[in-house]
Each structure stands twice: as structure tokens, then as C-alpha cells.
Amino acid sequence: MGKLNFRWAINQALDEEMTRDAKVVLLGEDIGRAGGTFGLTRGLYEKYGEWRVKDSPLSEEGLMGTAVGLAIAGYRPVIEIMFMDFITIAMEQLVNQAAKTNFVSGGKITIPLVVRTLGGGGFRGGSHHSQSLEAWFTHVPGLKVVYPSNPEDAKGLLKSAIRDDHPVLFIEHKSLLSLKGEAPDEEYTIPIGKAKIVCKGEHLTILSYGKMVHVCLEGANELEKKGIKAEVIDLRTLLPLDVETIIQSVKKTNHVLIVHEAAKNSGFGAEISALISEQAIYDLDAPVKRLAGLFSTIPVGNAEDFLYPTVLQIIQTAEELVL
Incomplete structure (x- = not known):
């Protein structure tokens, strides 16, 4: 085991998969000579050339459509949508074409497409560069949605996503890039659809993904000092969801707290809460609690910090549940 930066975990995964499979191609705005807005594709243009690391015009719709066509033609395109907010421009191609082509072709056509994008706050970018829209895509049959929280998972999951024969939305939280x-x-992959218990506990299950996993771990450390042992689960993949790991933990702890950065209204936490109610309601000693971002347009600058769950809120909510 060695130390790896999140940014370079992404870069290494792309590099290794491009070496392994000549059909893997990269497309995106400024990913070529510039090495990506956040340096995530640095060095790949020089190594693989302009035909495999392709700068695209400023058109997310055109970029997504090109990628779908490449996938149908037998390539494995990995495209970069610079900020998740911009994916709205490419929804038609992703949701109505990439996600459905395998089904409507009777399984004859596969779409091995990876859409990498940066989500969440931390960039101080305001309303059009900071949204967390992952829940939208978990409602689309045919897509897979991956959201890693650390360098090891980012690399292993991205390699699995590139090898997958179906379209994968791969979300990287921008404030984790330097983690x-x-x-x-050595060479490794991590299976899509498997959660990870990152902290074992017996009194409370805390479910999260992305950056909030680290906030939850801080909260769990403080709770342990108070005699509350929280089990923190990093979902890693939202679609498909590892239901088995979630339910097993709920049956053990009998208390559940769900934490995510996205707005609470119709957020992914609501889906998890409903799932637990359907499959483990008689194992609960208290109602499921959710901590999530405020239902607000995201402001520019440090004011965005007031929108997201904090360690103190996790501690207070956990104590309300358990004590």
C-alpha cells in the first residue's frame, strides 16, 4: 500500500485502462494539452496523442452525443463534464439515448460509456458550479451512478466503470481532489454496487457517500467519546445500491442516520429511508433521521458552508436517536 492523491487516482485509472485497452478514448473540454481544468488528465495527451485524448467544443450536448456514437461503434469513451451543473445540457443524450439503447435494441447494442463529472460544493463557485444532482440519475433505468469518497475507491471504481458495458455516471467531489x-x-478493481463499512459500530448506522463520509467519520469519533459507537457505511455506489449491507447494519444497530450534501427535498436519502421502512421497519427503535443540504440556491463564496451538514449536527442528531 502506498499514499495516493485523489486527483492522481483518477489520472492513474485512466492511464492504466488506456494502456490495457486501445478502445478507451477520452473526450472533454480542455482535457488535452491543458491537462484538464483540475489537472485530472495531465500527461495523457502527450502519451496517447490527440486521437485518444480529444478536446471537444464547448457543447455538452454534442460531447455526449459523440460519446454515445463512439460507444455504439465499439469504443469505450470516457467523457468529462467539467461541472455536474452542465450535465443538464446533455440530459437528452444521456437519459434518453445512452441509458435506453441496450434495452430498445433487445440487448444487441451496448453503451460502454463513462461520464466523469465534478459535483458538490467547496469550489465557492455559486449557483451554476456547485450543485449535487446525483439523485436525478438514480431514477433512470439503464444508468449506473458511482460516487467515491477516497483515492483507493476512486481508482478501483473508475477502472470497473470503464470496463462496464453499460453507461456509468462517475461523480468526483471537487473538494476531495487533493485528499x-x-x-x-498493484493492479486492482472495486466492484460497482458494493458498499463499504468504514467504521464498525453497534448503536447507530450512519449512511453517506462522497465528501460527507469524512464528516460522518469525524462525528463518529466524537460520538465514541460519549459512549455511542456508530457504524459508518460509505455507499460508494448509488445505483445499483447495496441493499444487503444497509439492512444488515440496520438490524444490528436499530437506529439510522442518513447524511448527504444534496438538498433534503427528494434527495437520495429519502429513497434509502423508504427502503429501510419497507424492509426493516420492525428493527427500528426510532424513526430514520436525515441530515442534508438546505433547500436553497447555492451562494457564492464561504456562505455555501452554512448549507451543508456539520459534525456538530451529526453528534446532536445521533444523541437524539440513541439516548
Whole structure:
């Protein structure tokens, strides 16, 4: 095991998969000579050339449509939508074409497409560069939605996404790009659809993904000092969801707290809460609690910090549930 930066975990995964499979091609705005707005594709243009690392025009719709066509033609395109907010421009191609083509062709056509995009706050970019829209896409049959929280998972899951024969939305939280963590030195992949218990506990289950996993872990550390042992689960994949791991933990702890950065209204936490109510309601000793972002347009600058769940809120909510 060695130390790996989140940014370079993404870069390494792309590099290794491009070396392994000549059909893997990259497309996106400024990903070529510039190496990407956040340096995520740095060095790949020089190594693989302009035909495999292609700068695209400023047209997300055209970019997505080109990628769908490449996938149908037998390539494995990995495209970068610079900010998740911009994916709205490409919804038709992603939701109505990429996600449905395998089904409407009777399984004859596969769409091995990865859409990488940066989600969440932390960039201080305001209303058009900071949204968390992942819940939208978990409502679309035919898509897979992946949201890693650390370098090891980011690399292993991205490699699996590139090898998948179906379209995968791969979300990278922009404030985690400089995060360092341990990762295996040798070749590895992480299966899509499997959650990870990152902190074992017996009194409370805390479910989260992306950046909020780290906030939850801080909260769990403080709760342990108070005698409350929280089990923190990093979902890693939202679609497909690892229902088995969630339900097993709920049956053990009998208390549930769901934490995510996206707005609470119709957020992914509501889907998890409903799932638990359907499959484990008699194992609960208290109602499921959700902590999520405020239902607000995201302001520019430091004011955005007031929108998101905090360690203190996690501690207070956990104590209300358990004590």
C-alpha cells in the first residue's frame, strides 16, 4: 500500500485502462494539452496523442452525443463534464439515448460509456458550479451512478466503470481532489454496487457517500467519546445500491442516520429511508433521521458552508436517536 492523491487516482485509472485497452478514448473540454481544468488528465495527451485524448467544443450536448456514437461503434469513451451543473445540457443524450439503447435494441447494442463529472460544493463557485444532482440519475433505468469518497475507491471504481458495458455516471467531489489516502500499488478493481463499512459500530448506522463520509467519520469519533459507537457505511455506489449491507447494519444497530450534501427535498436519502421502512421497519427503535443540504440556491463564496451538514449536527442528531 502506498499514499495516493485523489486527483492522481483518477489520472492513474485512466492511464492504466488506456494502456490495457486501445478502445478507451477520452473526450472533454480542455482535457488535452491543458491537462484538464483540475489537472485530472495531465500527461495523457502527450502519451496517447490527440486521437485518444480529444478536446471537444464547448457543447455538452454534442460531447455526449459523440460519446454515445463512439460507444455504439465499439469504443469505450470516457467523457468529462467539467461541472455536474452542465450535465443538464446533455440530459437528452444521456437519459434518453445512452441509458435506453441496450434495452430498445433487445440487448444487441451496448453503451460502454463513462461520464466523469465534478459535483458538490467547496469550489465557492455559486449557483451554476456547485450543485449535487446525483439523485436525478438514480431514477433512470439503464444508468449506473458511482460516487467515491477516497483515492483507493476512486481508482478501483473508475477502472470497473470503464470496463462496464453499460453507461456509468462517475461523480468526483471537487473538494476531495487533493485528499491523500492509501491505495494498493498493484493492479486492482472495486466492484460497482458494493458498499463499504468504514467504521464498525453497534448503536447507530450512519449512511453517506462522497465528501460527507469524512464528516460522518469525524462525528463518529466524537460520538465514541460519549459512549455511542456508530457504524459508518460509505455507499460508494448509488445505483445499483447495496441493499444487503444497509439492512444488515440496520438490524444490528436499530437506529439510522442518513447524511448527504444534496438538498433534503427528494434527495437520495429519502429513497434509502423508504427502503429501510419497507424492509426493516420492525428493527427500528426510532424513526430514520436525515441530515442534508438546505433547500436553497447555492451562494457564492464561504456562505455555501452554512448549507451543508456539520459534525456538530451529526453528534446532536445521533444523541437524539440513541439516548
